Amino acid sequence: MIGRAARVSDVRRRLLQTGICLGVMLCVDFAASAVHAESLPEALAKAYQTNPALNAERARQRATDENVPQALTGYRPQIAATLSAGLQAVRDLLPNNVVRTANLKPWQIGLTVTQTLFNGFKTANSVRVAELQVQSGREALRNVGQGVLLDAVTAYTNVLANQSLVEAQRANVAFLRETQAITQKRLNAGDVTPTDTAQAEARLNRGLADLNAAEISLAISQATYAQVIGNAPGQLRPAETTDRLLPRNREDAIGLAFKEHPAVMAASYDVDVASTTIRVAESSLMPNVTVQGSVSRSRDSDPTLGTFGTDQASIIGQLNQPIYDGGMAASQTRQAKEVAAQSRLVLDQVRNQARTAAISAWVANEGAKTAVSASESEVRAANVALQGVQREAAGGQRTTVDVLNAQQDLISARARLIGALRDRVIASYSLLSAIGRLDVKTLNLNTPDYLPEVHYHQVRDAWHGLRTPSGQ
Known part of the structure; x- marks a missing residue:
């Protein structure tokens, strides 16, 4: 019995040495790479600058500005200019059957200027519609930006969590491999039965399978990271939550979502667009007043004409009052009214969705805090339990499978803690997104903020030019 206890103590000592070596190696690796480690704000800044989906949405917004x-x-x-010129062959039949032929070269040049004076306020309402579309598009762009930043947070924390999980599984495999080797030695010494060896081997293979699954998940998360952020991940720093930026209670979160979420604001602008479109359609029933000025010069080389050229200049005012167009304008007006009614219903729907998203994000964030606290307590208790089982096994009161079970409980608790810490970060950023404040300015990221109004003012009053501003 004394010899068995001594051998168990030797097992504990060797396992402890293995754990210390692994810990030292991890600390050395971390210290070597900490200088080059990428933080979450740095990753978010890269995604904000280079993400293809966000850049495509910015291009769409620039097109909407036009x-x-x-x-x-x-x-x-x-203003329109006209020019005509050509060759004309003429064959005249004169009295007494005399035939005369000539080759003429007539030409004409003219310039026409047309100015609309009144078109039933169609232009004013069309400008208003276009401006509202720009406002709606900016909110849609902001919403896409929030989605990209949240995807970046998710990709970052998934890689961070999977890296930690792989390291934990590697440490677990090392523990199980050492346990299996020592159990085999004890079997050779006649101290344990073949059942103990089989149990240790089964747990080792299970640990290897878990390690393989963790490595697969890490590879997938790394590929997603490269897609969202724009570069492959290296050593990552622990991610922090956004608790300092979050509302104090659920009611505040709902209120902010109603007022500031870009989807709600975009839907509000869409209602204004649809309402103004009704007036655009009604303008087709109103009179249209234009004034047109034109000048022209023509030349003709026909010798039979009394003149060889004509110069003309005119100014003409025109009033056009539609009386009946087959019902087109009336149908377009009714259609615009139905679209306006639809847009109001969509706004109500979006507001309900924003309210639900805010509540869900708030509850998830509060639940994530509880999950982290519970997981930390579980890990501490599992550590204490494993140490107790190891001491009891040293005294002959526990078997090898008891130690293996305690180790499995500990690694499972650590995996749950890693997942809870990941969910905690994602939940805080999700709540910030749900209230419409997940942006560069709020997060204070080290990157210039994209300002869509810059391009808008560059093109709004442009009378000519085919080149896009800033080379875009």
Whole structure:
């Protein structure tokens, strides 16, 4: 009995040495890579700058900006120039059957300027619609930005969690491999039965399978990270939560979501767009007043004509009052009213979704705090239990399978703690997104904020030019 206790103590000592060596190796590796470790704010800044989905949405918004200068053309004159020239063969039959032929070279050049004076306020309402579309598009862009940043947080924390899980599983495999080797030696010494060896071998293979699964999950999360962030992950620093930026209670979260979430604000602008579109459609029933000025010069080399050229200049005012267009304008007006009613219902739906998302995010964030606290307590208790089982096994009161079970409980508790810490970070950022404040300015990221109004002002009053601003 004394010899068995001595051998068990030797097992504990060797396992402890193995654990210390692994811990030292991990600390050395961490210290060597800490200088080059990437933080979560740095990863978010990269995603904000390079993410293809976000850059594509910015390009869409720049295209939407062009609706405003297009609508403003209704206030501006339309100028057209015409030029015609050619060859004309003439064959005249004169009295006494005399035939005369000639080759003529007529040409004409003209310039016409048309200015709309009144079109039933169609231009003014069209400009208003275009401006509201720009506002709605900016909110849609902000919403996409929130989604990209949240995806970046998820990708970052998944890699961080899976890296920790792989290290934990490797330490577990080392423990099980050492346990299996020592059990085999004790079997050779006749101290344990073949059952103990089989149990140790089974747990080792289980640990190897768990390690393989963790490595697969890490590889997948690394690929997702590269897709979202723009580069492969290296050593990552622990991620912090955004508790300092979150509302104090659930009611505040709901209120902020109603007022500031980009999806709600975009839907509100869409209601204004639809309502103003009704007036655009109604303008087709109103009179249209234009003034047109033109100048032209023509030349003709026909010798039979009294003149060889004509110069003309004119100014013409025109009033056009639609009387009946087959019902087109009436149908378009009714259609616009139905679209406006639909947009109001969509706004109510989006507000309900924002309220639900805010409540869900708030509850998830509070639950994540509880999960982390419970997981930390579980890990501490599992550590104490493993040490107790090892001491009892040294005294002959526990078997090898008891030690293996205690080790499995500990590694499972550590895996749950790693997952809880990951969920805690994601939940805090999800709540920040649910209230509409997951952006560069709020997070104070070290990257210039993309300002869509810059491009808008560059093109709004542009009367000409084919080149896009800033080379875009």
